[in-house]
Each structure stands twice: as C-alpha cells, then as structure tokens.
Amino acid sequence: MSPGPILSVRGLSVRFGALRAVDDVSFDAQRGHITAVIGPNGAGKSSLFNLISGAIRPSAGRVEFDGRDVTGARPDRMLAHGLARSFQITNLFFELPVRENLRLAAQFLCGGRGLLRPVAASRVALQRVDELIERFRLQAQADALAGTLSHGEQRRLEIAVALAARPRMLLLDEPTQGMSHADTQETEAMIRSLAGDQLSILLVEHDVDLVMNLSDHVVVMHQGAKLAEGPPQQVRADAAVQAAYFGDAAHA
Numbered sequence: 001m002s003p004g005p006i007l008s009v010r011g012l013s014v015r016f017g018a019l020r021a022v023d024d025v026s027f028d029a030q031r032g033h034i035t036a037v038i039g040p041n042g043a044g045k046s047s048l049f050n051l052i053s054g055a056i057r058p059s060a061g062r063v064e065f066d067g068r069d070v071t072g073a074r075p076d077r078m079l080a081h082g083l084a085r086s087f088q089i090t091n092l093f094f095e096l097p098v099r100e101n102l103r104l105a106a107q108f109l110c111g112g113r114g115l116l117r118p119v120a121a122s123r124v125a126l127q128r129v130d131e132l133i134e135r136f137r138l139q140a141q142a143d144a145l146a147g148t149l150s151h152g153e154q155r156r157l158e159i160a161v162a163l164a165a166r167p168r169m170l171l172l173d174e175p176t177q178g179m180s181h182a183d184t185q186e187t188e189a190m191i192r193s194l195a196g197d198q199l200s201i202l203l204v205e206h207d208v209d210l211v212m213n214l215s216d217h218v219v220v221m222h223q224g225a226k227l228a229e230g231p232p233q234q235v236r237a238d239a240a241v242q243a244a245y246f247g248d249a250a251h252a
C-alpha cells in the first residue's frame with residue numbers, strides 16, 4: 001500500500017467525435033472514503049467511470065490506482081490491481097443460479113496468481129461464495145436463477161459479484177437506478193457499511209439526496225468538465241452547482 005490517495009485522476013479526457021464527453025477532469029479519492037461523482041444526465045459520469053475502470057481508453061490524462069499508473073489498463077487488469085466495478089447496465093448471467101454467478105466471480109481470487117492447486121483454489125472460491133451469500137442476505141435466493149430475482153436483489157447480487165475478488169476499491173455506477181424507495185434505502189445502508197479500511201468506494205450517481213447522505217467527498221460534473229468538488233454540504237451550497245445541477249434537476 002502506498003501513502004496518498006487510493007485513486008488519483010489527472011486531466012482525464014475522452015472525445016466521441018467532436019463531443020468532449022470527459023474534459024480535463026482531475027480529482028483524488030481517499031482511502032476508506034466514499035467519493036461521489038454527480039451531475040445531470042449527459043454530464044459524462046458514465047464515461048468517466050468507463051475511463052477509470054478501463055472499459056474505454058482516454059484521449060488524454062492519467063489514472064493512478066494505489067500509487068500505480070493504470071491508465072488505459074483493461075478491466076481484468078484493473079481487477080487484478082484491486083479495482084472492481086459494478087455497472088449501470090446489469091452484467092449478471094441471468095440463466096445461471098445466484099451461487100454460480102458468485103462462484104465464477106470468486107474464481108478470480110485464485111486465478112492468474114497460479115499459487116493454488118485446483119482443489120485448494122476451488123475451496124477458497126466456495127468459501128468466498130458462502131461469505132457473500134450471507135453478507136448480502138441472498139440465502140433464500142442462492143439456488144434461484146439470477147434472472148428470476150427482483151430488480152433490487154439483482155443489484156445486490158451485482159455488488160456481491162463485484163466484491164467477490166476482494167477488491168480494495170469498488171466503482172458503482174448509479175447503484176440504485178430503477179429501485180423502489182425501500183430498496184434504495186437498503187442499498188444506501190449497504191454501501192455505507194461496505195466502506196472502510198479494506199474498501200474505498202467511488203460512486204457515480206444522479207440522485208443528489210443519496211450522494212449527500214452517503215459521501216465523504218463530492219465531485220460535480222457538468223458538460224464533461226468538473227464544476228466543483230468538496231464536502232457534500234459545501235458542494236450543495238455552491239452557486240455554480242446550484243445553477244448547473246440543481247437548477248436542471250428542478251426542471252427534470
């Protein structure tokens with residue numbers, strides 16, 4: 001573990017044709033903190049998320065994770081470094097049982113490192129699966145096909161899948177999107193309980209209230225660029241943020 005922030009983004013940019021979807025964005029995420037990126041629809045949040053997680057390559061800028069330059073590294077390399085992501089678009093195997101979704105993800109714990117023999121590796125993975133089923137309260141659904149779960153349960157399973165390989169940072173893109181009020185509150189509590197010494201969280205989110213309650217640090221994006229950053233209350237009171245974000249939100 002290196003000193004300093006767990007994640008450091010500097011001058012990150014990506015263009016889609018003439019559109020500057022992410023335009024020279026810089027910020028740090030501190031260890032053990034919940035850092036949130038907010039902004040109106042189209043602000044560039046998911047593009048930023050995709051740049052950090054390695055799904056797309058930046059046209060300029062740099063991403064440092066735990067003191068290491070990981071700019072442009074593919075998602076599987078990012079996961080090997082300890083950075084996991086959960087998508088806005090669901091990425092479960094719907095036709096497989098919950099347990100199997102988790103087992104496939106937990107295999108990553110042992111894969112690539114080549115230290116464990118197959119039998120020992122599968123024991124480690126199965127132990128991790130049991131832990132996750134309990135931790136995410138999926139006992140009753142463990143043998144059900146992922147496609148048959150409720151929306152809220154699927155989002156919970158997605159987060160469990162993302163955590164299977166014991167990452168040090170979790171990237172979440174709108175984890176409560178499309179959820180009922182009850183599921184949203186439950187997810188909020190879960191995210192809060194996950195953050196700590198072992199896990200830092202970067203949350204990309206449209207829902208301002210969720211972010212204000214949950215985050216240690218907020219980065220506001222607008223039209224691809226960083227508009228403001230700071231503690232939640234300070235950001236909420238910022239005049240430029242009020243105009244660009246809350247103004248838009250009020251008319252949405």
Ligand SMILES: Nc1ncnc2c1ncn2[C@@H]1O[C@H](COP(=O)(O)OP(=O)(O)O)[C@@H](O)[C@H]1O
Nearest residue numbers: 016019021039040041042043044045046047048
């Ligand atoms: N792959 C892509 N190709 C072209 N334009 C894109 C692509 N992905 C996103 N965009 C555009 O980039 C802008 C930012 O999108 P996005 O990052 O999804 O914003 P947000 O997540 O904040 O809603 C939008 O105008 C969107 O239409």
Ligand SMILES: [Mg+2]
Nearest residue numbers: 045046047088
């Ligand atoms: Mg988005």
